[in-house]
Amino acid sequence: MADDLLTGAQPSPAYDAASIEVLEGLEPVRKRPGMYIGGTDERALHHLVAEVLDNSMDEAVAGHASRIEIELHGDCSVTIKDNGRGIPVDPHPKFPDKSALEVILCTLHAGGKFSGKAYETSGGLHGVGVSVVNALSDFVRVEVARNKTVYAQEFSRGIPQGPVTEVGQAPNRRGTSVTFHPDAEIFGKLRLKPARLFKMARSKAYLFSGVEIRWKSHIDDGETPAEAVFHFPGGLSDYLTETLGNAATYADRPFAGKVQFQERFGVPGSVEWAINWTPARDGFIQSYCNTVPTPEGGTHEAGFWAAILKGIRAYGELANNRKAKDITREDLITGGCALVSCFIREPEFVGQTKDRLATTEAARLVENGVRDHFDNWLAADTKSAGAILDFLVLRAEERLRRRQEKETARKSATKKLRLPGKLVDCSAANRAGTELFIVEGDSAGGSAKMARDRKTQALLPLRGKILNVLGAASSKMTQNAEINDLSQALGVSMGTKFRVDDLRYEKIIIMTDADVDGAHIAALLMTFFFSQMRPLIDNGHLYLACPPLYRLTQGAKRVYCLDEVERDEWLAKGLGGKGKIDVSRFKGLGEMDAKDLKDTTMNPATRKLIRVSVDDDEPGETADLVERLMGKKPEKRFEYIQDNARFVEELDV
Numbered sequence: 001m002a003d004d005l006l007t008g009a010q011p012s013p014a015y016d017a018a019s020i021e022v023l024e025g026l027e028p029v030r031k032r033p034g035m036y037i038g039g040t041d042e043r044a045l046h047h048l049v050a051e052v053l054d055n056s057m058d059e060a061v062a063g064h065a066s067r068i069e070i071e072l073h074g075d076c077s078v079t080i081k082d083n084g085r086g087i088p089v090d091p092h093p094k095f096p097d098k099s100a101l102e103v104i105l106c107t108l109h110a111g112g113k114f115s116g117k118a119y120e121t122s123g124g125l126h127g128v129g130v131s132v133v134n135a136l137s138d139f140v141r142v143e144v145a146r147n148k149t150v151y152a153q154e155f156s157r158g159i160p161q162g163p164v165t166e167v168g169q170a171p172n173r174r175g176t177s178v179t180f181h182p183d184a185e186i187f188g189k190l191r192l193k194p195a196r197l198f199k200m201a202r203s204k205a206y207l208f209s210g211v212e213i214r215w216k217s218h219i220d221d222g223e224t225p226a227e228a229v230f231h232f233p234g235g236l237s238d239y240l241t242e243t244l245g246n247a248a249t250y251a252d253r254p255f256a257g258k259v260q261f262q263e264r265f266g267v268p269g270s271v272e273w274a275i276n277w278t279p280a281r282d283g284f285i286q287s288y289c290n291t292v293p294t295p296e297g298g299t300h301e302a303g304f305w306a307a308i309l310k311g312i313r314a315y316g317e318l319a320n321n322r323k324a325k326d327i328t329r330e331d332l333i334t335g336g337c338a339l340v341s342c343f344i345r346e347p348e349f350v351g352q353t354k355d356r357l358a359t360t361e362a363a364r365l366v367e368n369g370v371r372d373h374f375d376n377w378l379a380a381d382t383k384s385a386g387a388i389l390d391f392l393v394l395r396a397e398e399r400l401r402r403r404q405e406k407e408t409a410r411k412s413a414t415k416k417l418r419l420p421g422k423l424v425d426c427s428a429a430n431r432a433g434t435e436l437f438i439v440e441g442d443s444a445g446g447s448a449k450m451a452r453d454r455k456t457q458a459l460l461p462l463r464g465k466i467l468n469v470l471g472a473a474s475s476k477m478t479q480n481a482e483i484n485d486l487s488q489a490l491g492v493s494m495g496t497k498f499r500v501d502d503l504r505y506e507k508i509i510i511m512t513d514a515d516v517d518g519a520h521i522a523a524l525l526m527t528f529f530f531s532q533m534r535p536l537i538d539n540g541h542l543y544l545a546c547p548p549l550y551r552l553t554q555g556a557k558r559v560y561c562l563d564e565v566e567r568d569e570w571l572a573k574g575l576g577g578k579g580k581i582d583v584s585r586f587k588g589l590g591e592m593d594a595k596d597l598k599d600t601t602m603n604p605a606t607r608k609l610i611r612v613s614v615d616d617d618e619p620g621e622t623a624d625l626v627e628r629l630m631g632k633k634p635e636k637r638f639e640y641i642q643d644n645a646r647f648v649e650e651l652d653v
């Protein structure tokens with residue numbers, strides 16, 4: 001084979017000046033879409049909509065538009081319409097035979113946002129966005145209402161299908177409407193997803209309370225509304241409250257606010273933020289600059305955390321809490337749920353998809369803008385401030401303890417087992433017959449502790465939701481405290497270093513509440529085992545406990561029911577006791593007393609377990625399944641776990 005290459009009969013084509021191509025117009029975009037939209041995957045496809053929407057948002061933030069309409073059509077084309085100034089249509093001074101509209105759509109680096117004259121703090125800055133969309137669409141129609149006239153021009157794959165023409169009168173309307181259909185030559189079978197666009201549209205409305213965004217979709221995905229109007233005068237604070245739902249938080253209301261830089265620092269721009277802390281989930285931060293999401297963070301995020309960190313340490317000092325000085329940014333972020341949105345002049349992003357903000361000044365502006373407010377807020381609401389401080393100090397202590405444990409473990413010459421502090425171990429010396437219950441929350445751990453058989457049953461309470469490992473980088477995973485505790489308790493390593501023989505227990509039993517949250521945690525754990533400790537499943541070590549949903553009592557008689565069906569059966573035939581049957585539904589494991597928990601869920605003689613297994617005949621299906629389990633909707637996962645008998649196979653023990 002290799003010889004063929006060297007002595008090949010085909011003469012290689014000459015490599016000379018003629019082989020150096022110069023791509024003209026929008027051709028480079030079609031040749032290398034990745035350079036402009038970061039790939040040709042689903043994310044890139046949706047980014048096209050973001051580019052057009054960002055242009056309308058820029059128009060709104062500049063004070064020229066108050067309404068944006070997004071319509072997803074049945075053929076997966078999209079229309080984005082605003083009531084702004086309208087893209088200029090007059091002949092362009094540099095290209096007198098072309099309109100500005102055509103120049104903007106068909107030339108890279110053509111735009112009105114370079115000088116800061118037409119826009120003050122815009123998300124757009126490269127003059128590339130809409131021309132890239134044009135290059136990668138097989139159909140584009142732009143309509144502009146300006147000077148009481150409606151103009152239109154159509155394009156395909158970046159090439160005008162005719163000049164700008166007047167198509168009607170618009171005596172009291174103005175604005176821009178861009179309709180485009182992504183090109184299947186570039187994106188293949190990928191389709192725009194209503195749910196994703198819906199979310200994008202809604203978050204934009206949260207980011208700029210001065211705009212109303214109207215959503216319409218002609219594609220029914222079963223969950224996304226066909227029509228909606230977004231207008232959020234409450235801004236990010238409302239957004240955060242909505243995102244956290246009814247999770248318990250350390251502050252009653254988020255620490256939220258907005259600062260205009262002009263008033264404080266004499267430069268244009270502003271920062272708005274909202275943050276709260278919760279034990280219920282891993283922390284997150286979503287940041288934006290000029291309404292453009294920056295998933296990789298950047299200087300604005302750095303400034304924000306610096307303000308929060310300095311504020312909380314100073315507060316700790318005032319409150320005479322010596323440990324406050326140990327709090328680091330890492331502690332703030334775990335459990336801290338934050339939204340930060342800044343508007344600045346001439347932002348510098350990394351890459352055309354603008355994933356990270358690089359403007360150094362933003363760090364200072366945001367830090368100084370947020371800092372005073374945080375100090376005042378902490379001083380005014382001492383109850384919340386105290387709760388947050390305690391939580392963060394605990395985080396810091398845990399982190400230091402883990403680090404110290406690691407160091408002592410490394411120092412000790414003999415290989416000694418390190419076990420996490422919260423593991424309630426069993427006393428049996430051998431693995432045979434032993435079980436580890438992974439329980440949700442500390443309260444459930446309490447009754448489980450009394451219900452267990454001390455000799456063979458061990459407990460590991462997990463706090464909050466473990467990291468969604470599928471989406472996480474492996475470095476993040478090894479830093480996750482809950483995951484570290486879990487693998488330490490099991491006595492094994494993750495990934496390729498996993499040895500099934502090292503397992504310290506024979507059965508690993510996931511015991512979570514019989515509700516949606518419990519199912520979520522169970523799904524997270526199963527996914528974790530599937531991706532990091534697969535042999536543990538293949539060798540039949542992983543189980544799900546089946547806590548009952550109902551307890552029926554009639555006089556002195558009492559039965560437990562796993563589900564509605566069983567409950568209704570008993571209700572129909574009666575328990576054989578006296579009087580009325582009393583039905584109670586368990587909301588969580590923590591509600592059951594130790595005896596109930598033992599009889600129904602833990603005692604090997606009376607309980608039911610489900611063994612988790614993976615169907616090997618359909619390996620493709622399994623990967624798909626994990627994806628599905630890890631989708632964004634916990635209810636879906638719950639249904640899935642309940643309905644699916646392939647992944648979760650029934651087994652009476």
Ligand SMILES: Nc1ncnc2c1ncn2[C@@H]1O[C@H](COP(=O)(O)OP(=O)(O)OP(=O)(O)O)[C@@H](O)[C@H]1O
Nearest residue numbers: 055087111112113124125126127128129130131176
């Ligand atoms: N909806 C709109 N209303 C008014 N002007 C618009 C609109 N959309 C685009 N424009 C004009 O077209 C120009 C080019 O848009 P384009 O998206 O290509 O680049 P940009 O927004 O300047 O920068 P970026 O490449 O970062 O998006 C804008 O600078 C603006 O002057």
Ligand SMILES: [Mg+2]
Nearest residue numbers: 055124129130
């Ligand atoms: Mg743009």
Ligand SMILES: [Mg+2]
Nearest residue numbers: 104127128131
């Ligand atoms: Mg352009």
